Amino acid sequence: MGVLFSAPQYEFQLIRQEWEQRFNELCAHGVFVGGAPVKEFEKHFASFLDVKGVAGVGNGTDALFLALKALEIGKGDEVITATNTFIATVEAIHHTGATPVLVDCERDSYLIDLDQVKANVTSRTKAIIPVHLYGQMVDIDEFVQWAADKGIFIVEDCAQAAGAHLNGKYAGSIGSIGCFSFYPDKNLGAIGDGGAISSNHPELLSGFRKLRNHGGELKYIHEFPGFNSRLDPLQALVLDLKLKYLNEWSERRRENAGIYSENLSNVEGVIVPKHRGDESHVFHLYVIRVEEDRRDALKKHLQKKGILTAIQYPTAVHQTPAFQHLGYGRGAFPVSEEYAQQILSLPMSIALSKADIEYVCDEIRSYMGTN
Template sequence: MLDLSEQYHSMRGEVLETIDNVLSSSQYILGDHAKKLEDDLAHYSHTAYGIGVGNGSDALHIALQAAGIKEGDEVITVPFTFFATAGSIARAGAAPVFVDIDPATFNMDAAKIEQAVTDKTKAIMPVHLYGQMADMKEIMDIAQKYNLIVIEDAAQAIGAEYYGKKPGELGTAAAYSFFPTKNLGAYGDGGMIVTSDRALAEKSRILRVHGSKPKYFHHILGYNSRLDELQAAILNVKFKKLNEFNSMRRAHASYYTEHLNELSPHYVKTPIEKEGNYHVYHQYTLRVEHRDELQSYLKEKGIDSMVYYPIPLHVQPVFKSLGYQEGDFPEAEKAAKEVLSLPIYPELAEEDLTYIVKTMKEFYHSKS
């Protein structure tokens, strides 16, 4: 599904040099490399501030808390996403309130948000799933109408654009993940908040160091969640190639879509890139017939694939107390039964793409 070794070997010399630079400096926590990455990613995101934290989940959680989300509040989000989205809301003491997804993009259906707003609603957390941004204009219109904070879950969408706007540029803040599989991946965990809200940025910086400012003076309870200096140094090397990597992902996606179209729409529905969007294809995710059988067939032929995500969050046991049940969000539930993601990392060879397409066609031709 993903081979990180080829990318490493393509930049091995520069990576080892920057690691040696960090080790020689003996500056391991919140040093110059972390500051450079914060500044560069804030600029890249068209925002004023970057705050490096321990991982993408903490980026979401700290951004929420820094924005004032607390116990008793409600935050609107989607049930079709990685657990950290709703988990961060719950960790902040608030209640996740789910709305269904747009079946075309798998992102939040903005038309369903307003009916979920209550007196307790304080924020919206859209997810830019698989690398395509949600309908931010509609989301921001509703947020402004009800005076709501918008924290964008951009863990899978670094480099994505919505009518020329990057994550964090329209919302109150956005959260990135640097998990190794991401489009900009570290060699371990890492995350970042980007925002133009000065107060949110300042409080995020305090929260990531046990709630202290100045050092050893604690006015709020915080966390130990700082972007590691070694990881920041490695990310600085890889960041220079982010746009190139995203372009390669887009090229692979175009190849898949072009060559799988003969199976569409009966057996396969290829991803849709909505007008005004720049999709960075963290995942190339199809809707497919006979999903589980196809996945087994691909595995037999030496092809990895993944289901992101098999169980919607509203029916996860940990959220049973929220009172949701199966059938509440039919589009999310349908997607969970149909989606399948194919390999799409930048270094994937054309012969691999050809083989994957050929194998999928063989499977479906046998069905017809």
């Protein structure tokens, strides 16, 4: 018996027939960049998020970078984010010329520690990027006003949290800007790369659309040097079809997470995720913690049993060679550094059956009980 880590191919099969029909129509029209599919998805996703607009872009990293560029962030500015994130969050800051300022995560939730964020604000702080990690939203409702009072922008990193909502607001609708990745294994995933930027500010939306298209919304009208980062219409077709299932699929992931927690909560040596127990977590990942000296061996044991797992992320950003120049030494962020040696992401997708999850749990229980 084998259990895949994620199953984007399963999701695609659910929409395949309708996608092929729309794909054939697209080919018949011959519009392979931009066009109606992208505009329709942007409109529907904006309605889903309850924001004024969405701009599709080439990928999630571009979403973050272009968002910061639209805010005119650059050399001399500082942007605060978490060190326990995918490197793209910090790369986006770096490539604007601004300085990434990193902080640790909370012990229970793994989410960015907002108290540390406040403690690291300086006169050069231009923006803060809270990462809705593993699919769980950072509660930034009150934090947004605090930041606004200081003239600081909030750019939500929603790469793993499409569909999550808290206090009636979706991830990507609370801060100044929301940034999404549609990488194939995301909760709302394409069949290739894709991303989007959401906002309630018309002037920012116009800026995104110009930046993604060589500095202008209209062909050959270049208001400033821009970039080439457009959402592919083939991907927009997939995303538009999947969007109508997103809430249903989010609930399925929460149910799967519940089965995991029920089976693993009492296993000695295993720490299951803590969360609010509401719809603010869409479980892009189900991440457990195991003692450092047993984590890798457990991963190998599960692999031998046909169970694929992953580690998100094996190294905190400040300890990667790419960002050692920031000057944070070992011990600078003890929680993130400790957890990087303990976390293990278990299989999570809507394709999992209860039997699949119980099999994974049985193998974890067996290993932890005998080693």
